[in-house]
Amino acid sequence: MTSTREDERIDEDFLQHVHPMFALLRDESPVRPVRTPNGLRVWLVTRYDDVRAGLGDSRLSKDIRHSEELIARHLPGTGVGDHREYARLLNLHMLNTDPPDHTRLRRLVGRVFTARRVEQLRPRIEEITEQLLASMPTGVPVDLIEAFAAPLPITVICELLGVPTADRERFRGWCRVLESSVGGPELGRAGQAMADYLDWLCVTKRANPDGGLISALVQPDNDGDQLSTAETTSMAYLLLVAGHETTVNLIANGVLTLLTHPDHLARLQADPALVPAAVEEFLRYESPVTVATRRYTTEPVEIGGITIPAGEFVLLCLSSANRDPSRFPDANAFDPTRSTHGHLAFGHGIHFCLGAPLARLEGEIAFTQLLARLSSARLAVPAEQLRWRFSLLMHGLEELPVVLG
Numbered sequence: 136m137t138s139t140r141e142d143e144r145i146d147e148d149f150l151q152h153v154h155p156m157f158a159l160l161r162d163e164s165p166v167r168p169v170r171t172p173n174g175l176r177v178w179l180v181t182r183y184d185d186v187r188a189g190l191g192d193s194r195l196s197k198d199i200r201h202s203e204e205l206i207a208r209h210l211p212g213t214g215v216g217d218h219r220e221y222a223r224l225l226n227l228h229m230l231n232t233d234p235p236d237h238t239r240l241r242r243l244v245g246r247v248f249t250a251r252r253v254e255q256l257r258p259r260i261e262e263i264t265e266q267l268l269a270s271m272p273t274g275v276p277v278d279l280i281e282a283f284a285a286p287l288p289i290t291v292i293c294e295l296l297g298v299p300t301a302d303r304e305r306f307r308g309w310c311r312v313l314e315s316s317v318g319g320p321e322l323g324r325a326g327q328a329m330a331d332y333l334d335w336l337c338v339t340k341r342a343n344p345d346g347g348l349i350s351a352l353v354q355p356d357n358d359g360d361q362l363s364t365a366e367t368t369s370m371a372y373l374l375l376v377a378g379h380e381t382t383v384n385l386i387a388n389g390v391l392t393l394l395t396h397p398d399h400l401a402r403l404q405a406d407p408a409l410v411p412a413a414v415e416e417f418l419r420y421e422s423p424v425t426v427a428t429r430r431y432t433t434e435p436v437e438i439g440g441i442t443i444p445a446g447e448f449v450l451l452c453l454s455s456a457n458r459d460p461s462r463f464p465d466a467n468a469f470d471p472t473r474s475t476h477g478h479l480a481f482g483h484g485i486h487f488c489l490g491a492p493l494a495r496l497e498g499e500i501a502f503t504q505l506l507a508r509l510s511s512a513r514l515a516v517p518a519e520q521l522r523w524r525f526s527l528l529m530h531g532l533e534e535l536p537v538v539l540g
């Protein structure tokens with residue numbers, strides 16, 4: 136995608152080379168309309184200052200009720216934006232709302248998803264990590280995503296929510312379909328199954344509370360305010376999707392970065408105290424989420440000297456902001472000793488990632504334990520052969536074949 140025509144579509148080539156593509160946009164047209172792969176017209180915003188300002192701008196709305204109408208108007212007759220029953224059940228969550236609804240939902244979840252609850256997960260995350268690493272074979276190619284980067288966060292999030300062990304395989308199957316670009320009846324079936332299951336789980340946890348997060352979520356707060364069953368279903372779904380694929384990408388993108396920067400790998404092995412700083416640099420350098428979720432203008436909004444009319448979709452490009460040399464000197468170099476302060480990998484403003492402490496903890500534990508296993512590890516294929524998944528939202532590899540020593 137190199138021309139500046141408005142109907143230019145984000146395509147496979149763009150998604151395989153996001154960093155050079157974003158560098159071009161930052162230099163030549165930092166605020167410009169394009170079409171997403173499904174044909175929706177959006178404005179891409181690529182410079183750090185504009186992205187950060189956009190994340191904090193209340194004129195950019197996330198209210199799904201209006202954005203669904205707008206999508207139907209932008210893409211008439213395509214079915215995109217249709218309100219299927221399962222979508223209604225799963226999408227009533229805070230990432231799809233503005234204040235005051237957002238404030239209420241975030242308060243109700245914030246009181247139970249606390250730093251203390253996250254820290255209590257530490258020994259269990261260490262245990263799961265050890266078990267997964269111990270079961271990975273040496274000397275033969277193994278997909279690190281399938282064997283390690285994916286099962287770690289899904290197990291953690293299922294345990295946190297209180298999804299019974301026996302149901303996790305089914306649950307993972309629906310997640311896989313919902314996170315892939317599979318469309319049509321298969322998507323509808325998986326979506327409906329997920330909605331029905333989460334609805335059942337929330338009703339069950341209300342009747343028979345356990346120590347999990349869903350049971351805590353359905354309890355009223357001190358003022359008697361409480362999530363409805365539908366709101367709890369959507370909240371559980373948000374925690375599940377937001378807390379899964381993102382963390383998979385943090386781990387896999389980080390491993391790729393280390394295997395292609397052996398000097399830094401050796402440095403981390405010599406000084407594991409650097410791991411938390413390295414995790415922040417992985418988040419900046421190979422950001423797991425490419426663009427923040429869709430926002431739309433409620434009135435004409437000027438960004439970077441360009442006025443975007445009312446009723447237009449805006450995509451704030453986190454990954455591009457994190458490689459903007461005006462904010463991060465030598466931005467294309469991976470350097471775990473640099474200051475990553477102000478990176479936007481977890482967003483900014485009222486929707487700043489609620490799960491950042493958990494993601495950081497999982498990253499710290501995963502990389503601390505991985506360091507030993509990566510000593511004589513190598514990629515099983517040349518790095519140029521690795522493929523990024525066809526997704527504008529998520530920056531993650533399809534597979535990461537490695538050979539462990």
Ligand code: HEM
Pocket residue numbers: 229230231241292373374375377378379381382385423424427428429453479480481482483485486487488489490491493494
């Ligand atoms: C490396 C891992 C992660 C990354 C890079 C990440 C990134 C993000 C980003 C960029 C946003 C803001 C989106 C926007 O403004 O459009 C966000 C929001 C959110 N994230 Fe994460 N996330 C990660 C892990 C997690 C985990 C583990 C959880 C929970 C278990 C989680 C839960 C959430 C929730 C609930 C929101 C919505 C907050 C709101 O609307 O107020 N995330 N995340």
